[in-house]
Amino acid sequence: MQTKPFRIGTRGSPLALAQAHETRDRLVAAHGLSPEMFEVVILSTKGDRITDRSLAEIGGKGLFTEEIEQQLLSGELDFAVHSSKDMPTRLPDGLFLSAFLPREDIRDAFIGRTAPKLMDLPEGVTVGSSSLRRQALIRRLRPDINVITYRGQVETRLRKLSEGQVDATLLAYAGLKRLGMTDVPTELLDPEEFPPAPAQGAICIESRIGDSRVNDLLAAIDDARTHEAVACERGFLATLDGSCRTPIAGLAISDGTHLRFSGMILTPDGRTHHRVTIEGKATDAMALGQKAGEQIRADAGPGFFSSWI
Numbered sequence: 538m539q540t541k542p543f544r545i546g547t548r549g550s551p552l553a554l555a556q557a558h559e560t561r562d563r564l565v566a567a568h569g570l571s572p573e574m575f576e577v578v579i580l581s582t583k584g585d586r587i588t589d590r591s592l593a594e595i596g597g598k599g600l601f602t603e604e605i606e607q608q609l610l611s612g613e614l615d616f617a618v619h620s621s622k623d624m625p626t627r628l629p630d631g632l633f634l635s636a637f638l639p640r641e642d643i644r645d646a647f648i649g650r651t652a653p654k655l656m657d658l659p660e661g662v663t664v665g666s667s668s669l670r671r672q673a674l675i676r677r678l679r680p681d682i683n684v685i686t687y688r689g690q691v692e693t694r695l696r697k698l699s700e701g702q703v704d705a706t707l708l709a710y711a712g713l714k715r716l717g718m719t720d721v722p723t724e725l726l727d728p729e730e731f732p733p734a735p736a737q738g739a740i741c742i743e744s745r746i747g748d749s750r751v752n753d754l755l756a757a758i759d760d761a762r763t764h765e766a767v768a769c770e771r772g773f774l775a776t777l778d779g780s781c782r783t784p785i786a787g788l789a790i791s792d793g794t795h796l797r798f799s800g801m802i803l804t805p806d807g808r809t810h811h812r813v814t815i816e817g818k819a820t821d822a823m824a825l826g827q828k829a830g831e832q833i834r835a836d837a838g839p840g841f842f843s844s845w846i
């Protein structure tokens with residue numbers, strides 16, 4: 538019988554904490570353990586400390602995970618809870634994404650101050666977003682709109698919006714739901730027109746390869762359909778994403794047997810985009826995502842990527 542609590546690593550933002558607590562609650566319920574068997578350990582990451590520049594500028598993904606992964610590798614943490622969307626496609630040797638919680642709503646939420654819907658915003662207004670994908674999708678649908686980079690925790694972004702720094706912003710509906718802020722969105726965007734980021738809305742758990750004590754514990758709360766869908770989306774991302782500078786969207790849906798994936802890439806100005814759709818066996822999830830990535834790359838041609846990078 539284990540007596541020392543499992544140490545769960547997380548960032549300290551309200552959203553990160555909500556995700557760590559949801560994971561702990563599910564483990565407690567699945568195993569009939571006492572909540573004291575889990576200790577939530579808060580770590581500050583470079584991505585939390587640097588808030589004045591876009592993620593692409595300061596080095597992209599990895600900024601939210603580096604410090605946490607070091608502590609996983611050194612054994613100070615037993616596992617870590619993350620937004621799968623923030624995870625680099627390549628993890629440090631010795632670590633893997635061992636489990637995924639059932640996925641939340643995958644849609645982007647539009648939060649408008651001067652109009653409730655993206656397509657109803659007055660001409661030439663300013664929308665704040667830090668995501669290259671959201672910026673490009675906005676420009677595609679509303680080329681007249683001025684898009685500015687706009688970072689910070691959910692609460693900070695909403696405060697800046699209410700202070701009038703921007704006319705509207707976009708956030709993942711999943712995050713707002715987990716924070717109990719379901720009344721904040723003024724529109725939920727159609728995923729056909731406004732496809733989500735790969736892995737949006739999915740909480741993942743990262744742990745050490747070969748740590749069977751921890752990985753057996755985590756296996757009980759792994760949601761297979763989410764795991765397959767995110768594996769496919771990350772396969773797509775890994776095939777395309779050399780630089781973190783390409784606006785990429787992708788969504789897979791698995792019914793446990795069969796999986797269907799749709800992906801999209803855009804130029805940052807939103808003027809050009811390409812789409813791909815692929816279907817196959819859920820057990821081939823990652824290979825399907827990679828194949829979709831190769832297809833869309835071939836369809837776009839070399840000029841697509843070299844036009845702005």
Ligand SMILES: NCc1[nH]cc(CCC(=O)O)c1CC(=O)O
Nearest residue numbers: 620622708709711712737738739
């Ligand atoms: N780095 C930002 C980030 N990473 C995960 C989420 C939301 C939750 C999710 O997609 O699971 C967010 C905020 C947002 O996009 O609004």
